[in-house]
Amino acid sequence: MERTTRELLGAAARHSGPRCVALCLVTAAATGAGLLLPAALGRALDLLLAGEPATRWVLTCAGLVLLLTLLDACETVLGGTVDARSTAFLRRRVTGHVLAVGPRLTLRFGSGDLVARLVGNAAQAGTSPAARAALLAALAGPVGGVIALALIDPWLAAVFLTGAPALTLLLRRLARDTSACVADYQRVQGRIAAALAEAVAGARTIRAAGTADRDTARVLRPLPELSRAGRRMWHVQGRAAAQAVAVAPLLHLGVVAVAGLLLARHRLSPGDVLAASRYAVLATGVGVLVGRLSGLVRARTAADRLGEVLAHPAPAYGERRLPPDGPGRLELRGVTARRGGRTVLDGVDLVVPGGTTLAVVGRSGAGKSLLAALAGRLTDPDAGEILLDGVPLPDLSRAELRTAIAHAFDRPALLGTTVGDTIGLGLPRPCPARVREAARTARADDFVRRLPAGYATPCAEAPHSGGEAQRLGLARAFARGGRLLVLDDALSSLDTVTEHQVTEAVFGSTATGTRLVAAHRATTAARADAVAWLDGGRVRAVGTHAELWRQREYRSVFGADTGTAAEPDPVDAPAVHE
Numbered sequence: 001m002e003r004t005t006r007e008l009l010g011a012a013a014r015h016s017g018p019r020c021v022a023l024c025l026v027t028a029a030a031t032g033a034g035l036l037l038p039a040a041l042g043r044a045l046d047l048l049l050a051g052e053p054a055t056r057w058v059l060t061c062a063g064l065v066l067l068l069t070l071l072d073a074c075e076t077v078l079g080g081t082v083d084a085r086s087t088a089f090l091r092r093r094v095t096g097h098v099l100a101v102g103p104r105l106t107l108r109f110g111s112g113d114l115v116a117r118l119v120g121n122a123a124q125a126g127t128s129p130a131a132r133a134a135l136l137a138a139l140a141g142p143v144g145g146v147i148a149l150a151l152i153d154p155w156l157a158a159v160f161l162t163g164a165p166a167l168t169l170l171l172r173r174l175a176r177d178t179s180a181c182v183a184d185y186q187r188v189q190g191r192i193a194a195a196l197a198e199a200v201a202g203a204r205t206i207r208a209a210g211t212a213d214r215d216t217a218r219v220l221r222p223l224p225e226l227s228r229a230g231r232r233m234w235h236v237q238g239r240a241a242a243q244a245v246a247v248a249p250l251l252h253l254g255v256v257a258v259a260g261l262l263l264a265r266h267r268l269s270p271g272d273v274l275a276a277s278r279y280a281v282l283a284t285g286v287g288v289l290v291g292r293l294s295g296l297v298r299a300r301t302a303a304d305r306l307g308e309v310l311a312h313p314a315p316a317y318g319e320r321r322l323p324p325d326g327p328g329r330l331e332l333r334g335v336t337a338r339r340g341g342r343t344v345l346d347g348v349d350l351v352v353p354g355g356t357t358l359a360v361v362g363r364s365g366a367g368k369s370l371l372a373a374l375a376g377r378l379t380d381p382d383a384g385e386i387l388l389d390g391v392p393l394p395d396l397s398r399a400e401l402r403t404a405i406a407h408a409f410d411r412p413a414l415l416g417t418t419v420g421d422t423i424g425l426g427l428p429r430p431c432p433a434r435v436r437e438a439a440r441t442a443r444a445d446d447f448v449r450r451l452p453a454g455y456a457t458p459c460a461e462a463p464h465s466g467g468e469a470q471r472l473g474l475a476r477a478f479a480r481g482g483r484l485l486v487l488d489d490a491l492s493s494l495d496t497v498t499e500h501q502v503t504e505a506v507f508g509s510t511a512t513g514t515r516l517v518a519a520h521r522a523t524t525a526a527r528a529d530a531v532a533w534l535d536g537g538r539v540r541a542v543g544t545h546a547e548l549w550r551q552r553e554y555r556s557v558f559g560a561d562t563g564t565a566a567e568p569d570p571v572d573a574p575a576v577h578e
Contacts, residue, residue: 113194420456467493
């Protein structure tokens with residue numbers, strides 16, 4: 001994890017490399033100008049007290065002040081630019097990884113927590129490159145101030161260095177305590193975001209149940225813990241600042257007192273005393289260090305939370321291609337898959353001949369959706385292998401895999417700017433004619449044409465029912481085509497007539513490729529060429545729906561345990577939902 005975080009922050013810094021270098025140069029120049037100014041002021045004061053011309057030194061001081069103003073403006077602009085670029089880079093990097101890992105990652109973190117990490121934590125981690133540059137400048141100021149005191153008189157530096165151990169311990173403890181507090185604060189933020197995402201997704205259920213107040217309290221329940229973590233964080237920083245304020249003035253007074261004694265002994269000039277006083281202020285700039293160090297610690301802690309996401313490896317892809325004339329034969333060999341410590345599929349062996357339709361049925365929790373996800377490599381098994389036309393899925397390139405396999409889900413995500421974009425999602429070059437033909441096959445063309453702008457209607461302005469959303473998802477799968485079509489309960493919200501029409505397109509003689517259907521309705525299973533019956537994590541039987549219907553336990557899967565072995569009525573048979 002530590003290594004992942006370092007690599008992530010290093011990549012973010014390299015992404016804005018030229019700007020980071022420019023920021024370092026600007027901050028270094030500002031520090032240098034700030035160190036030159038006290039010497040110039042001291043020299044001007046000595047000349048004025050001696051009655052000699054001091055115009056050149058006064059102009060030098062004015063020039064240094066103007067330069068500091070310009071450098072401060074440049075530092076602000078460069079710092080904001082680096083923060084924005086680094087944040088955008090981190091969000092792209094982590095978002096790409098989340099999408100590459102797939103659904104399994106949302107089971108580990110939850111969608112709300114992932115959003116909190118991608119939005120809030122990425123923004124905090126994105127300040128790291130600029131914070132590093134600023135921290136170097138903040139360190140250079142005190143170090144340069146001590147060196148300047150030593151050049152004026154070694155006793156001045158010696159007096160100041162007596163407090164150096166206390167300042168070092170102060171900063172070290174600040175970094176340790178701040179890291180722990182910030183980690184707690186960000187973790188509670190993630191819990192609140194996760195609960196809020198769940199509440200938003202279930203808003204209709206909450207309203208129907210009349211539990212809005214209860215769910216609001218559930219979402220906000222971690223607030224006291226968040227408040228305590230925030231108070232601890234500010235308490236740590238406030239305590240460090242107070243200790244710095246207590247130590248720094250003593251060191252400053254000590255330097256000025258010694259400088260006054262040396263002035264009385266004529267070892268220093270009044271200008272030297274003025275310069276020494278200013279350098280003591282620079283050398284005791286612990287308050288700036290506290291702020292910079294706290295910002296860097298917060299950025300590093302946020303980067304750790306991003307590193308936790310990146311620590312989950314994304315699936316690897318090979319370079320192989322499928323045989324050019326393969327029929328789409330799907331084979332599972334000893335496939336085992338676990339979820340939440342429970343073995344859902346245990347050593348499954350299954351063959352789907354090319355060009356046929358296999359319906360996968362089973363009770364709720366039997367693993368139908370998981371098997372469908374495995375078949376399309378939306379997730380990988382814990383053991384065993386899955387082959388398409390004799391080629392293991394991990395050996396295929398990403399482009400070859402996604403071209404060969406199309407998916408449709410029970411609740412499709414309607415992504416894209418317009419309805420046409422949604423149907424053509426994933427196509428290299430979406431063709432309007434192909435999009436419309438897929439919509440007609442999914443029986444979606446009629447209601448899409450009734451929309452205000454037809455296929456050009458923005459998705460956000462396109463009202464649709466659950467069944468219409470499923471038809472758009474089916475149209476998207478039909479538009480992609482491929483050797484294997486995986487339907488995960490993608491017909492559950494269709495009315496009887498539409499379901500019959502769509503299943504004719506999926507299961508009919510004109511259908512091409514291999515079809516794997518996670519079925520919850522007996523009507524769907526009845527139209528498949530074969531049915532795989534999942535039970536207890538294994539394939540209990542494979543056969544036609546009519547053959548399996550003779551078994552009482554198979555009928556009970558569909559809630560039709562009548563005690564008879566009558567032939568199924570595909571129209572009136574009830575459905576079962578996971």
